Amino acid sequence: MYGLHAVTELLKQHPEDVLELLLQADREDKRFNELKALAATAGVSMQALERREFERRLKNLHPGAVHQGVMALCRLGGSVLDERGLDALLDSLSTPALLLVLDEVTDPHNLGACLRTADAAGVHAVIVPKDRSAQLNMTVRKVACGAAETIAFVAVTNLSRTLESLQERGIWIAGAAGEAQSTLYETDLRVPIAIVMGSEGKGLRRLTREHCDYLMSIPMAGALSSLNVSVATGLCLFEAVRQRAGLGAGA
Numbered sequence: 001m002y003g004l005h006a007v008t009e010l011l012k013q014h015p016e017d018v019l020e021l022l023l024q025a026d027r028e029d030k031r032f033n034e035l036k037a038l039a040a041t042a043g044v045s046m047q048a049l050e051r052r053e054f055e056r057r058l059k060n061l062h063p064g065a066v067h068q069g070v071m072a073l074c075r076l077g078g079s080v081l082d083e084r085g086l087d088a089l090l091d092s093l094s095t096p097a098l099l100l101v102l103d104e105v106t107d108p109h110n111l112g113a114c115l116r117t118a119d120a121a122g123v124h125a126v127i128v129p130k131d132r133s134a135q136l137n138m139t140v141r142k143v144a145c146g147a148a149e150t151i152a153f154v155a156v157t158n159l160s161r162t163l164e165s166l167q168e169r170g171i172w173i174a175g176a177a178g179e180a181q182s183t184l185y186e187t188d189l190r191v192p193i194a195i196v197m198g199s200e201g202k203g204l205r206r207l208t209r210e211h212c213d214y215l216m217s218i219p220m221a222g223a224l225s226s227l228n229v230s231v232a233t234g235l236c237l238f239e240a241v242r243q244r245a246g247l248g249a250g251a
Contacts, residue, residue, distance in 0.1 A: 001074055001142060002058060002067040008035055009146035010072060015042035017074045017149070022047050024054045024069030035070060080136060081125070081154045083162065089125055089152055090169060097171050098240055099194035101127045103159065103208045105229055107200055108134040112143025113230035114197070119147035121237035126151060127194070129159045163211040166194050173212045175204050176236055178226055180215035187216045189240035197233050 001007055011018060021039045023032075025048040039046055049057065058067050081089065090097060100118045105111055111134040118126050134140060135155065141148040156162040163173050174187060175196040189195075196212060198204035203226075209215070218227065218235055227235070 001138065002071045003142055004031055004035060004068045004070055006142040006145055007070050007072045008038065010074065010149070011035070011038045011042055011044065013146045014149050015039075015044060018042070018044045018072050019075065020045050020047060020073045022049055022054065022057065022071040022073065024048075024067075025050050027069035032069065081152055083154075083156055083165075085152075086125060086127070086154045086156070086162070087165075089154075090171075093124060096190065096244070097169075097192040097194070098123050098237075098244075099125050099127060099166070099171070100233065100237065101159070101163070101173075101194050101196040102133065102229075102233075103196055103204055104129065104132045104199040104202075105197065106132065106134050108137055108139040109143050110134070110200060110228070110230045112140040112145075112148070114233045115140065115144040115147040115151055115153070117230065117234045117237060119144075119151045121234075121241050123237060124152065125154050127154045127156060127159075127162060130155045130157055160207050160211050163194070163196075163208070167211075167213070172214075175209055175212035175215045176218065176232060177204055177209065177215040178217055178220075180217040182214065182216050184216045184218050184236055184239050187214070189243045193240070195233075195236050195240070197229055197236070200229055 001010055021044050023036070023046055036046065058071055100114065100123050102111065102114060105114065105128070115126060136148055136153060167173060171192040171194055173194050173196060176198065196204065196208060218232060
């Protein structure tokens with residue numbers, strides 16, 4: 001993992017996963033020194049490399065990466081669950097399920113941003129299809145800033161079948177769609193629910209849309225007709241957080 005912010009978050013949340021910290025020898029500033037102090041406190045070994053050697057090492061792993069002079073060699077956390085793992089997770093919940101389903105979101109930056117937002121909102125699991133979707137690569141992990149290691153990430157073979165399985169459990173399926181008559185703020189998100197977001201360009205697929213119990217829209221007052229999927233995800237999830245604020249742990 002590379003970049004000041006991503007590596008700092010990793011050291012704060014999972015220092016045990018960092019095997020070694022590689023640092024560019026000629027860099028020296030406040031944020032860089034704070035990072036080194038954090039690594040020292042966690043007992044992580046550090047190695048300073050000359051700029052040319054540092055960039056050669058990183059180029060072999062991540063060509064074109066914006067590294068800011070820091071790279072962490074680490075063991076990957078955050079395993080990918082399958083349908084059985086999702087079932088086990090849902091069986092263990094003591095609060096109404098809050099799930100995020102991403103229907104063919106292929107941009108790893110958008111997936112990483114959605115994971116970070118989902119973690120902040122207390123989402124129980126993020127579900128994606130195995131095919132035609134971004135997966136947990138290093139770009140996603142960097143953008144997620146540690147969320148990829150903490151949130152349950154589920155890759156399923158057949159998304160429509162998974163949605164049907166969720167409905168059989170009493171989980172409602174709410175799809176975000178610009179043409180929906182009901183808005184996000186008119187939708188009851190306190191119930192066990194899976195919020196489904198469509199792809200960056202086409203939105204929800206027809207089959208996915210047909211498996212939704214209802215659709216909801218985000219009111220738009222400006223000239224643009226849509227939002228970036230990670231921004232729209234944040235609005236939907238934190239409206240659910242707002243509505244659920246009064247629910248007790250045993251609700």
